[in-house]
Amino acid sequence: MSDAVSWHTGIAQDFAAHYLWSPAFREREIVWRELIARFNKRGGSVLDAGCGSGVMSALAAREAGHVLAFDASAAMLQLAAQTVAQKTLGNVELQLGALKDDALIEGQPFDLILCSSVLEYIEDWWSAFDWLAGALTPGGTILFSMPNGDSLYRRAERQLFRFTGRPAYYRHVRCVPRLSEVAHGLEARGFTVDDHRFYARAPLLSRVLRRFKLARFSDTLFVVACRRS
Numbered sequence: 151m152s153d154a155v156s157w158h159t160g161i162a163q164d165f166a167a168h169y170l171w172s173p174a175f176r177e178r179e180i181v182w183r184e185l186i187a188r189f190n191k192r193g194g195s196v197l198d199a200g201c202g203s204g205v206m207s208a209l210a211a212r213e214a215g216h217v218l219a220f221d222a223s224a225a226m227l228q229l230a231a232q233t234v235a236q237k238t239l240g241n242v243e244l245q246l247g248a249l250k251d252d253a254l255i256e257g258q259p260f261d262l263i264l265c266s267s268v269l270e271y272i273e274d275w276w277s278a279f280d281w282l283a284g285a286l287t288p289g290g291t292i293l294f295s296m297p298n299g300d301s302l303y304r305r306a307e308r309q310l311f312r313f314t315g316r317p318a319y320y321r322h323v324r325c326v327p328r329l330s331e332v333a334h335g336l337e338a339r340g341f342t343v344d345d346h347r348f349y350a351r352a353p354l355l356s357r358v359l360r361r362f363k364l365a366r367f368s369d370t371l372f373v374v375a376c377r378r379s
Contacts, residue, residue, distance in 0.1 A: 153321075153322055154271035154322040155222045157319060158225075158226060159223045159224070159225045159226065162203070162223060162228075163229070165202065165203060165226075166203035166229045169203070169205055174350045174370075177349050177350060177351065179205060181347050182205075182209065182264075182295075185293055185345065185373065185375055186209045186210050187209075188345070188375075189262055189291040189293065189344075190210055190212075190213045190214060191261040191262065192213050193213075193214070194214050194215060194261035195214065195215060195216050195260045196210040196211075196217040196260060196261065196262045196264065197217075197218050197219075197263045197282070197285060198210065198217060198218070198264045199249055199265040199268060199282060200249065200265060200267075200268030201220060201221045201226070201230050202221060202226050202267075203230055204230030204231070204232075204234055204242075204244075205233060206264050207233070207234065207242050207264075208239060208242070210262065211234075211237075211241050214262070215241060216241050216243065217241060217243065218243050218254075218255070218258070218260070219243065219245070220244070220246065220248075220254050221246070221247075222246070222247065222249075224246055227244055227245075227246055230244055231244055249278045249282070250278055250281045258285065259285060259286070259287040259290075260286060260290060261287050261289075261290045262290060262291050262292075263282050263286055263293070263294075264293050265282060266293075266294070266295050267295050267296070267371070269294060269296055269325075270323050270325050270326065271323060271324060272325075280339070283339065283378075286377075288378070289378075290377060291344065291375055291376065291377045292377070293373060293374070295373040296325070296326075296327055296371070297323065297326045297327075297371060298326070298328075298329070298366070298370055299327045299328040299329075300329065300367055301368060302352070302367055303352030303353070303370055304326055304370055307320070329346060329374070332374060336374070336376050340378050340379050341376040341377065341378055341379065342379045343375070343376050344375045344377060345374075345375040346373065346374045346375065347372065347373050348368075348369040348371070348372050349369055349371055349372070350370040350371040351368070351369060352369060355368035356368040
């Protein structure tokens with residue numbers, strides 16, 4: 151995970167800028183905004199695990215009473231501080247730290263937990279999910295996204311990396327699961343999937359397959375909303 155943190159530290163400024171011009175990042179924000187609005191509890195507590203530039207934290211802070219956001223990259227956390235300051239959000243607490251660091255949460259329960267594009271960089275990502283689940287209030291929701299293993303584009307991307315070493319970020323990716331695999335693991339842990347979305351268009355593929363309601367085989371990311379049954 152430390153290599154992934156260093157990678158994201160190096161691209162922090164570019165990553166944040168993507169939300170301003172990238173259609174894929176704009177779509178990401180729209181999808182997450184809708185889900186956060188649906189599952190966020192007015193006046194409740196939110197944990198943003200791996201908050202990056204703070205976009206999701208800012209969305210959650212509109213309704214939540216308190217948002218605890220953390221990231222292992224100091225550069226990303228600095229960008230998150232700027233995002234929060236620009237939106238004059240006084241209910242967001244920022245901490246430097248990583249998943250499975252108990253000192254971050256100190257037994258605090260959270261009504262909504264966000265984890266956007268973080269778990270795929272962890273070898274045993276289910277252990278990180280279990281850590282998040284341990285901080286969830288009864289009836290609370292976890293929203294998390296991962297790269298879509300059913301995407302034809304993702305499959306081609308993995309083969310390209312195997313032979314060329316590109317895209318470079320793939321050297322840090324540890325898992326690209328299928329939604330069905332994730333749903334099975336959640337069920338085994340007593341979780342119910344309340345919603346899921348495929349998003350982040352793949353070049354050419356998404357334009358065609360979305361017309362036939364087959365985004366599962368094109369879009370490069372999925373997000374899951376789940377709660378304990």
